[in-house]
Amino acid sequence: MFAPAGGASQSCSNGIAQDVEAILRDYDGTPEDTIMVLQDVQAKCNWLPPEALAIVSKKLGVPLAQLYHIGTFYKAFSLEPRGKHILQLCMGTACHVRGAALIADELNRQWGIKLGKTTPDGLITFEKVNCLGACAIGPIVVIDGGYKGNMTINRSNALIKRLKREGEEEGGDA
Numbered sequence: 001m002f003a004p005a006g007g008a009s010q011s012c013s014n015g016i017a018q019d020v021e022a023i024l025r026d027y028d029g030t031p032e033d034t035i036m037v038l039q040d041v042q043a044k045c046n047w048l049p050p051e052a053l054a055i056v057s058k059k060l061g062v063p064l065a066q067l068y069h070i071g072t073f074y075k076a077f078s079l080e081p082r083g084k085h086i087l088q089l090c091m092g093t094a095c096h097v098r099g100a101a102l103i104a105d106e107l108n109r110q111w112g113i114k115l116g117k118t119t120p121d122g123l124i125t126f127e128k129v130n131c132l133g134a135c136a137i138g139p140i141v142v143i144d145g146g147y148k149g150n151m152t153i154n155r156s157n158a159l160i161k162r163l164k165r166e167g168e169e170e171g172g173d174a
Contacts, residue, residue: 012045012052019044020055031062038070038077047078083118083125085163088142089151092131095138099152103139104128106153111160123167124160 012019023040027033037060041052048071057064071077091100107113107126118125132140137149141156148159 012049016045016049016051017055020052024056024059029059031060034060034062034067034070038067042077046082047080049081081118081122083123084167085124085144086127086142087113087124087159088127088129088132089115090130090132090134090138090140090142091128092135092138094135095132095140098138100139103141103151103153103156107156107160110157111164113160121167124163 020041023037023044026040027037034056037056038048041048041056045052048067053064053067053071056062057067068079071079089095089100089104091104104115104126108115111119113119113124113126115126115128129142132142132147134140134147134149139151141148141151141159143159143163148155
C-alpha cells in the first residue's frame, strides 16, 4: 500500500503523530471537538490513518469504535489512503443520461482508473457522487474541488493525461 500523497490538501509531512498532536493543540481536548479534529486530520493527511485515530481517541477520550463509526458515516471522511488528486464524477440522473457512465467506463478501459478506487501509483482517487446540482452543464467532473462541466470522453482523457504528465514532471512514478 502506498503512502497518501495528499491531493488538494497536504500530506502528513512531519509524521502522523506529530501532525495530529499539532492539530490537537488547537482544541480544548474535549469530545465535543471530535468532528472538527477529524476534519483537520483529513485535511492534513488526506485520509484518517489508524495511528491518527488512536491518538485522537486517547486525547479526546472518545472510544476508537466511535471514531471509526464517524469515519464511515460521513462521506467527507476516508479510512483508506486517497490519491494526490481526487476526481469525482457526477452520476446523477442528468449526468448519467448525458454519458457519465460512458466516461467512467472509458477511464477504466483507457487508464485503469476504477470508480471507488485509487490508482496503484497513488495519483488519482476516482469517486462517484450522486448529484452536484449543476445538471445543465453535465456530465460534471470535479478535480481537487474544481468543477469541469460538459465533460466528454475526449476531455476526460485529456484531463487524466495532464494529471499523469504533471505527476511525472513532479518526479512521481505516474
